[in-house]
Amino acid sequence: MADNSENRIIALEETVAHQAKTIEELSDQLTEQWKVVEQTRAKLDRLTDRFLNLEEQSLEAPAITKPPHY
Template sequence: MAEADDRITRLEETVAHQGRIIDELSDQLTEQWRVVEQTRAKLDRLTERFMAIEEQSGEAPPNTRPPHY
């Protein structure tokens, strides 16, 4: 019986350890998702700023050769 009790104890310890690891991984995934969302929001803001600057600049100057050519 002691052998079965030891085996059950080891299995319970393994399950507890795996549960703790899963919780840690879940927390890390949640944090990474938050960072991704922040980065996406920053990219959206930068894209809007770039488009506004591009609209303000008007047409691009013609591509001509410099006078020394």
């Protein structure tokens, strides 16, 4: 009976160790993905600002009254 309990405890310890390793790996992956998300968000913000600036500049351009071939 004691041998069976010892085997069960060993199996539980192995399971807990495996789960702890898996949780650590998932946490590392989540950290890396969060960095990518933040970099992408920053790039999107820069591109949005650039787009808005270009849009403002195009609105300020003088209107062409004559076609270029005249």
